[in-house]
Each structure stands twice: as C-alpha cells, then as structure tokens.
Amino acid sequence: MEKIPMTPGGLTSLEDELRVLKSVERPAVIRAIAEAREHGDLSENAEYHAARERQSFIEGRITELEDIISRAQVIDVSQLSGDTVRFGATVTLADEDSDDESVYQIVGAHEADIRSGRLSVHSPLARALIGKHIGDSVEVSTPGGSKSYEIVDVRFSS
Numbered sequence: 001m002e003k004i005p006m007t008p009g010g011l012t013s014l015e016d017e018l019r020v021l022k023s024v025e026r027p028a029v030i031r032a033i034a035e036a037r038e039h040g041d042l043s044e045n046a047e048y049h050a051a052r053e054r055q056s057f058i059e060g061r062i063t064e065l066e067d068i069i070s071r072a073q074v075i076d077v078s079q080l081s082g083d084t085v086r087f088g089a090t091v092t093l094a095d096e097d098s099d100d101e102s103v104y105q106i107v108g109a110h111e112a113d114i115r116s117g118r119l120s121v122h123s124p125l126a127r128a129l130i131g132k133h134i135g136d137s138v139e140v141s142t143p144g145g146s147k148s149y150e151i152v153d154v155r156f157s158s
Contacts, residue, residue, distance in 0.1 A: 003073035010111030018065040029055045080156040085129045092153035
C-alpha cells in the first residue's frame with residue numbers, strides 16, 4: 001500500500017472529520033431514516049430517499065477517511081531544516097514578471113487548500129519546486145501559459 005504524506009495538522013483534521021461523521025452525522029442520519037420510515041409508503045417518500053442518499057455519502061466518506069488515515073505517513077515539519085524545498089517547506093516565491101510575492105506550504109494532497117496557501121505536493125508548482133534552493137528559478141506551465149518564479153525563502157515550521 002502506498003503511504004500518503006501529510007503534516008501532523010493534516011492528520012488531526014482528518015481524524016476530527018472522521019470522529020464527527022461517526023459520532024454526530026451517522027447517528028443523525030439513522031434517526032432521519034427511522035423518522036421517514038414512520039411516514040409510510042417509502043416509494044414516494046422524498047425524505048426517506050434523501051436520508052438514504054446522505055447515509056450513503058457518510059458511509060463512503062468514513063471508508064475513505066479510514067483508508068487515508070491508515071496509510072498516513074506523518075512528517076513532522078518542525079524537525080526539518082535547510083534551504084532545499086521538500087515536503088512541509090514553506091516557500092516564498094517572487095513572480096519574475098511582476099515581482100509579486102506568494103507564500104505556500106507544500107503539504108499532502110488531502111490537506112491542500114490553495115486559498116490558505118497550502119499547496120498539494122502533487123501539484124505542478126510543488127513538483128517544480130521540490131529539490132530547488134533559495135535563489136533558483138522555476139518555470140511552471142499553467143492554463144494561462146508559462147510562469148517563472150524565483151525562490152526567495154524556504155522555511156520549515158509547523
């Protein structure tokens with residue numbers, strides 16, 4: 001089985017989601033199904049079908065989360081150092097065309113959120129950055145064309 005790299009915070013958020021699904025969402029949907037059954041004819045009972053659909057989603061997500069958590073390879077970013085970009089690094093980039101700076105942390109695919117600066121290790125930008133050093137330039141193909149960035153800073157902190 002392939003290990004899934006993630007930060008301790010990423011693992012915690014997945015475990016929290018799993019806990020909520022098992023202890024809150026699952027019992028709530030079971031109650032909703034029981035209540036909908038009391039309304040009689042199930043073939044025309046929209047509440048029953050909606051609750052069953054929700055139950056299917058919850059059970060699928062629980063299975064998915066249990067699989068991800070069982071294969072998690074937690075990497076403690078606070079134990080890493082250096083100026084080479086690798087998993088867990090927080091990288092400051094300067095757009096070579098506009099000099100605009102961006103900051104991204106390279107994290108596991110299941111904890112990525114570009115709006116909060118968390119970039120999936122599998123993304124094209126992260127793949128271009130891995131192994132590079134401060135001062136290096138990287139070129140990334142984007143839907144809008146090719147972009148060039150200079151690595152301004154590399155930090156490791158959780």
